[in-house]
Amino acid sequence: MKKYLFGLFAACTLLSSCNMDLVNPGVEDDETAIQGAKELLALRNGLYSSLRSLTSGDYVTSVELQMDQFNGVTGNGTRGAQIANGSLNSSLGIASTAYGGCYGTIANINFMLEKAEALIAAGTMTEEDVKDVNRYIGEAKAIRGYIYFYMLDHFCQNPATVNRTQEGLGLSMVTQYYPTGNTALYPGRGTVQQVIDLINSDLSDAYSALSTFETENGIECEPNAYQLNTATITALQARMALVLGDYTTAQTKAQQVIDNTKYHLVDGDDYRSMWSTDEGAELIFVPYVDAAEYATVGSFNDAWNFYQYMPTFSDYLPSFATLAQYDTTNDIRFKSFFKAAQLTISGATYNAYQFMKFPGNDEIKGSASNRYRNKPKPFRLSEQYLILAEAAAMNGQDAVANKALNDLRAARIDGYEEENYAGNELIEEIRSERTKELIGEGFRMSDLRRWGVGFSRYASYPINPDLESQWVVAGTSVSYQPNDYRYTWPIPASEMDINPQLKGQQNPGY
Numbered sequence: 001m002k003k004y005l006f007g008l009f010a011a012c013t014l015l016s017s018c019n020m021d022l023v024n025p026g027v028e029d030d031e032t033a034i035q036g037a038k039e040l041l042a043l044r045n046g047l048y049s050s051l052r053s054l055t056s057g058d059y060v061t062s063v064e065l066q067m068d069q070f071n072g073v074t075g076n077g078t079r080g081a082q083i084a085n086g087s088l089n090s091s092l093g094i095a096s097t098a099y100g101g102c103y104g105t106i107a108n109i110n111f112m113l114e115k116a117e118a119l120i121a122a123g124t125m126t127e128e129d130v131k132d133v134n135r136y137i138g139e140a141k142a143i144r145g146y147i148y149f150y151m152l153d154h155f156c157q158n159p160a161t162v163n164r165t166q167e168g169l170g171l172s173m174v175t176q177y178y179p180t181g182n183t184a185l186y187p188g189r190g191t192v193q194q195v196i197d198l199i200n201s202d203l204s205d206a207y208s209a210l211s212t213f214e215t216e217n218g219i220e221c222e223p224n225a226y227q228l229n230t231a232t233i234t235a236l237q238a239r240m241a242l243v244l245g246d247y248t249t250a251q252t253k254a255q256q257v258i259d260n261t262k263y264h265l266v267d268g269d270d271y272r273s274m275w276s277t278d279e280g281a282e283l284i285f286v287p288y289v290d291a292a293e294y295a296t297v298g299s300f301n302d303a304w305n306f307y308q309y310m311p312t313f314s315d316y317l318p319s320f321a322t323l324a325q326y327d328t329t330n331d332i333r334f335k336s337f338f339k340a341a342q343l344t345i346s347g348a349t350y351n352a353y354q355f356m357k358f359p360g361n362d363e364i365k366g367s368a369s370n371r372y373r374n375k376p377k378p379f380r381l382s383e384q385y386l387i388l389a390e391a392a393a394m395n396g397q398d399a400v401a402n403k404a405l406n407d408l409r410a411a412r413i414d415g416y417e418e419e420n421y422a423g424n425e426l427i428e429e430i431r432s433e434r435t436k437e438l439i440g441e442g443f444r445m446s447d448l449r450r451w452g453v454g455f456s457r458y459a460s461y462p463i464n465p466d467l468e469s470q471w472v473v474a475g476t477s478v479s480y481q482p483n484d485y486r487y488t489w490p491i492p493a494s495e496m497d498i499n500p501q502l503k504g505q506q507n508p509g510y
Contacts, residue, residue: 034115037129043112044136048227049296050105051143052287054150055376057298059101060442062094063154065303066486067444068455069322069435070355072472075345076315079306084316086478088486090493090510098154099492102147103174109144111177113137131216138209142228142236145202149240152195153446154489157507160245160450161483164193168505171195188501189491199240207233222262223281226288231257235284235379238387243450250391251400254384257284258404263381265411272336276359278374282381289375294366300358300440301372312344314354321458323353325436330414333436350467357440377441382408386434393426405430408437449487454480485509 034040053059064070065084072084081087083094116137119125125133151171152159162169172187173194211230213219221231238253257263264281266274274280289297304316318338326334338353360372385408392400402420410416421429434447448455459476461467480486490510496502 055378058094061303063445070316071319072475074470085474090490095489096492109140135213138206139228141202142206145199148199157488158449159192186499189505224283232285242387247391247394254388257384267411271332278361284379287376289364294364294373299373304355318355319458320461345470351464389430452482454482
């Protein structure tokens with residue numbers, strides 16, 4: 001039986017059912033479609049497009065509405081209501097979207113890797129083509145490592161505390177391209193350790209391949225890179241190590257990124273403009289987007305201000321507890337992330353602050369109705385400072401942790417005077433700074449479960465107490481206990497139904 005490419009990528013993956021023996025007019029046979037480096041380049045560019053989608057829109061913002069920093073406003077049309085109101089179940093929409101999107105891209109990566117390795121083994125390409133293809137292999141493995149880490153961090157229980165060797169708690173590991181409708185061949189969930197091992201292997205291979213490419217071509221890692229490089233991989237390794245509770249590796253990798261003098265923290269107007277121009281000296285990786293491609297990038301703004309920014313209404317507003325964390329006079333983040341507005345809700349006017357961290361990039365707006373779209377910024381230097389601070393504090397290296405914390409605050413708060421902390425106070429200050437810096441960027445669920453803390457939504461709004469009557473009651477009543485089962489997303493019901501190997505392997509609580 002032959003397998004076929006529907007368009008550029010496989011329409012069927014190992015985790016979905018379809019008849020692979022049917023051929024439509026114009027469909028390419030995947031056994032003959034890839035003849036050399038040129039075709040692999042097209043596949044590689046397609047993977048970058050997929051990565052761009054997986055680092056934007058609901059993939060990032062859904063967990064922010066799920067957690068504690070925002071309250072839903074009546075009249076929001078129930079947008080985001082299921083996840084924001086705490087009623088998670090195995091039919092959770094974003095879980096199904098993310099699960100399918102991740103495995104679909106993994107299937108494409110596996111297909112490309114097999115073709116690339118076969119072409120190299122055949123010995124028919126030029127030396128320059130081989131160098132390029134080895135780079136593509138490194139990039140593909142980096143993307144696969146990123147995707148499996150995203151899934152580990154969303155669909156598996158806390159990997160820092162769970163039994164990593166227990167079958168059925170990891171992910172369905174797919175490393176070969178073999179689409180089939182035979183459900184008996186579908187994989188069940190392996191162990192968490194197997195997932196970690198695969199990610200580490202992919203990232204190690206990717207680092208080696210890209211390091212070789214950079215050395216051979218005299219390339220240095222620089223800010224605003226739209227192609228993956230060794231700095232991006234190191235930043236991901238630091239992020240993953242922190243989530244795993246491997247503080248020594250997290251500290252080492254984060255320090256390695258920070259020590260690259262090409263990157264530096266920006267402040268003042270440079271920081272504020274970074275969110276609208278999508279450029280800045282602390283942006284490690286920024287997927288390429290132009291005006292013709294705006295529709296392929298999920299909107300960040302839409303999570304809080306659905307469809308497009310409306311100056312007089314928002315679906316979700318930052319709680320007073322969220323706003324009160326900031327020095328409202330001197331912290332550039334308060335001025336960059338929040339906008340004072342007069343909102344019209346249920347026919348009445350209320351003064352409040354809207355969340356406007358993602359104000360839109362005019363260069364990629366595409367059309368007036370989509371002017372509030374930004375390029376994804378999945379890896380920023382400030383996150384590495386926060387990883388360094390937290391990991392060092394957990395390692396008992398207070399001096400290192402305090403320096404990282406003070407360096408970041410000095411770049412964000414006008415007139416900041418250095419302070420030093422110790423013990424639990426230091427850890428709490430780092431957590432507070434992480435909360436303020438990374439709000440809206442998709443880290444909150446991972447952070448709270450890593451810290452083992454719960455939350456209750458904060459309904460009081462002293463800025464304008466009248467607004468309290470306009471909160472969605474089901475949302476403000478949400479409360480998570482420490483280690484709440486909802487800190488892990490469900491395996492989608494559709495996957496549980498189609499894959500017999502997943503029986504008994506649903507996440508707890510679902």
